[in-house]
Amino acid sequence: MxxxxxxxxxxxxxxxxxxxxxxxxxxxxxxxxxxxxxxxxxxxxxxxxxxxxxxxxxxxxxxxxxxxxxxxxxxxxxxxxxxxxxxxxxxxxxAPGPLALAVAQDRLDEKTFLNGVRATTVAFHAVSTIEDLHAGLDRLGMPALLKTRREGYDGKGQVWIKSTRDAAEAWDALGGRPCILEARADFVRELSIIAARGPDGSVAIYPLGENRHAGGVLRTTVAPAAVDARTDKAARRIARAVLNGLDYVGVVGIELFDLGEGRLLVNEIAPRVHNTGHWTQDGCACDQFEQHVRAVMGWPLGATLPHSRVEMTNLLGDEVDRWAALSGKADLRIHLYGKSPARPGRKMGHLNRVRPLQH
Missing domain, CATH: 3.40.50.20 (Rossmann fold)
Structure with missing residues (x-):
């Protein structure tokens, strides 16, 4: 191309x-x-x-x-x-192409694809009826997470089931729609990796970030994350497997459960630029947004080596009203989205706190 x-x-x-x-x-x-x-x-x-x-x-x-x-x-x-x-x-x-969209739009298809390219996920069970749900609970155990197969983000469209008594209520809460039941992951922390693939098959991968959530919404990402060589190698292998398996063009975000000792499970993939990649705006010469444009327009991919350590924090709701105080701090870069009104929980902007890169 x-x-x-x-x-x-x-x-x-x-x-x-x-x-x-x-x-x-x-x-x-x-x-x-x-x-x-x-x-x-x-x-x-x-x-x-x-x-x-x-x-x-x-x-x-x-x-x-x-x-x-x-x-x-x-x-x-x-x-x-x-x-x-x-x-x-x-x-x-x-770009990205139709296969990436189809896989990312359905959580069952997504996990099936991931397992097919040897990117391990939690155990899961397809749920189309309340009987399927009970069978899945018997197979996976509890607690287990019931999610709608389509749509839902930032903690929406999902319900934890802690006992069989909760099953019917959870099924009704999600509208009796096709769902996926996921086993609980016993993980140490959540990591994410941002990666890109060009139309010529070239791949560029950013360092891992460590994510912290509150109320199902991402609050902070710290990058580059402190990881050992085995974990870094495993994450990069997963990123390449996903990109190549989808014949992907553009930037993808991949959320990972870190089980320790270099073991990773893929939580989900997003066929687009990703909230956990915002740190690249002030941590790398070529950020995720420019990288995505480069890939889609057929340009060479940019460098992904970090020049700074960054803590990205989302500004939710009226937190954006602190812009005057925040914009005066020398170590902070403020990125505002021009949204209105500032509803509770709405992502209104983010901060990147920049630190020297420790070698």
């Missing part, structure tokens, strides 16, 4: 903070950006050349994207497959 020159147009499905930061990175490389999002005046639309305000399955909007954009990507994984096909029909290249 030929590299697209500066002045080409990149389309982004999604106008939230990830689309905003992708647009800013693309602009630095000389590309024009068009956003498709149903929300008028979206955060990404306000920093881009233009925005098409329409649903993601609007045929006219998709036809326009296919005609005016040289390449199209997305900031979230629940893009309708038919939308991708329609954009492609208009002549634009779309």
């Amino acid at each position: 030929d590299a697209l020159p500066p002045g080409s147009t990149l389309g982004i499905l999604g106008g939230g903070q990830l689309g905003r930061m992708l647009s800013q990175a693309a602009s630095r490389l000389g590309f024009d950006v068009v956003i498709l999002d149903p929300e008028e005046n979206s955060p990404a639309g306000r920093v881009s050349r233009g925005q098409i305000v329409a649903p993601y399955d609007d045929p006219n909007a998709l036809d326009v994207m296919g005609r005016v954009c040289d390449a199209v990507t997305f900031e979230f994984e629940n893009v309708p497959a038919a939308s991708v096909d329609r954009i492609r029909a208009g002549g634009a290249r779309v």
Whole structure:
């Protein structure tokens, strides 16, 4: 695939903070950006050349994207497959590809794929009926985590089951939809790895980050994480297996359970730039957003070696109101998303606290 020159147009499905930061990175490389999002005046639309305000399955909007954009990507994984096909029909290249979307949109397919490329996960059981759920609990034991197969993020769409008495209530709470039951993982900490693959098959991998959550939402990521050589090697093997197995183009985020002694389980994959990769904006010469644009537009992948140690902290809700005090601190870089209103739990921005890299 030929590299697209500066002045080409990149389309982004999604106008939230990830689309905003992708647009800013693309602009630095000389590309024009068009956003498709149903929300008028979206955060990404306000920093881009233009925005098409329409649903993601609007045929006219998709036809326009296919005609005016040289390449199209997305900031979230629940893009309708038919939308991708329609954009492609208009002549634009779309990355990541349909296999990555299909796998990431269904948790059962995701875990089946991961096990197929020898990326180990927790034990799991497909659930379509309450009888399936009871059979899964008998097989996996309790506590176990029941998740909807599709959609759900930041702790949504999932319920812990601690005893058989909880099963019916959990099933009803998730609407009786197709689900996956996952065994509990006895892990020491959560790690994540951000990696990229170009259309020529080249791979670039960032150092691991260590994540801490509260209420099902990511609060902080510290990177590079303190890991031993076995853990680093295992994570990189997983990243390459996922990227190559999906014939992937772009940046992927992979969340991992660290069991200790170099043993890792994959929690989930995200076929896009990822919250746990925000540290790269102030820790690496080429951050995850520029890396994704490079891959999608066919450019050589950038360097992933860190030059600083970074602690990334999400700003949720009215925490963003501390911007004046935070912006005056010499060791902090503040990244605000231009969202309104500041609802409780809503990601409004993030901070990167920068430290010297310890060798």
